[in-house]
Amino acid sequence: MDQSQGGGPRTGLLSFSTARIPASHRIEHWEAHNAKALIGLDIRTLEDRPLVAQEINLYFPALRFATVKGSSQIVERSERLIAAHPTGDVAIFFALGGEAFFYHSTGMITLKAGQAVLYDADLPFVRGFSYGVRELVLTIPHQEYFRLSHGRPLKEPVVFEFAPGPGTPGPDPAATSLAAFIDSALRRPEQDLCSVEQDAFALIEQLVTRAVGTDRESAYRRAVKEIEHRFAEASLDREQVAAAAGVSERQLARLFAARGQSFAEHLLARRLQAAEAWLASDPDASIAEIARRCGFTSPSHFTRRFKERTGVTPSELQRAASMQADIEWSRLSI
Structure with missing residues (x-):
């Protein structure tokens, strides 16, 4: 040798x-x-x-x-x-x-x-x-x-x-x-x-x-995928997503900032998007239950954030979805 x-x-x-x-x-x-x-x-x-x-x-x-x-x-x-x-x-x-x-x-x-x-x-x-x-x-x-x-x-x-x-x-x-x-x-x-x-x-x-x-693009995709899989967990935080993406928390913040959005804003938007779908598809579920399903620990915080995003409260959207479902059902029954 x-x-x-x-x-x-x-x-x-x-x-x-x-x-x-x-x-x-x-x-x-x-x-x-x-x-x-x-x-x-x-x-x-x-x-x-x-x-x-x-x-x-x-x-x-x-x-x-x-x-x-x-x-x-x-x-x-x-x-x-x-x-x-x-x-x-x-x-x-x-x-x-x-x-x-x-x-x-x-x-x-x-x-x-x-x-x-x-x-x-x-x-x-x-x-x-x-x-x-x-x-x-x-x-x-x-x-x-x-x-x-x-x-x-x-x-x-x-x-x-x-x-x-x-x-x-x-x-x-x-x-x-x-x-x-x-x-x-x-x-x-x-x-x-x-x-x-x-x-x-x-x-x-x-x-x-x-x-x-x-590497930044692939790390961003990993971060988004982790949020997609775990947004319903109220305990999900930046540290966990950064670890799953293989970057530091500082790097993670930069990945989202490069797209004009913070990590917290992306996570909140995904949770509210899911909540909107739940409200429209399950008008009989309680607001507290839908909030929990989407990672919110407080129904009042969920309601406030939801109205900021959509202009209506979760209850108002739920009632509108229920009325629309009744109309569709009546049309099918004729």
Whole structure:
């Protein structure tokens, strides 16, 4: 295996496991391995049990692939650590299982299995894996990323789907292909590495081009879809929708503001739209019941907001709908 000056392989395979390391020294060895082989991190466990971790790294002239497995842990890349161990890379983390939180400079997102996040590894972040970590990782040198993104910097994380999951708009084909490609390459490292890297770059270019060009649009669609599914929940708030969309709350606010509407205004409009349909189709239902069905906790607040939108009260619309139904029925009876 070819070795670089820093001690890591220039090309080829490297593997690490805590299995034979005394429990009291596992974290320091895990940190040392990641600093050398992938991304320097401060690591701490969430439980009293010893850390269990395994990593396989595959090196190319420019790219690096890794598969990571481990018990519950929190990993942090602070400004201090970045200054000591800069990577010069952008990273993509593909979550294969569990759930993880991802704190970054502008907010927090939650990643579920089947989701991936694209982020600059030399910007501060904290990641937490309460049920353990199982993921694929890809790192791309900054200069290569800038080439693929046509010079656009990556200031905030971009989240996308690479596998089907509940409540997701569907996987990105390029992301799906890239995740499968990384997994296959790690399982068959004897392949022509130059050829593998070229093929990987083709997939990365597709993904990055789409990510920097339409990530806001896809995040907005995810947010709207989450509202559509859950507007009847009175507890639905901006934090929950932002997490489902894979953006921070600040980013979510900007997504709606770009369309001339705040998040609260969009949610209210969807609830009132649903209420109007309920009032017209179920004239016998109580106003309180319809308010509850549409996510309002107070019938009086619902009535006030409804009149502001339509110019009539819910009761007035309900009576009008009932009268119209009686007229239609009488016509059918003649």
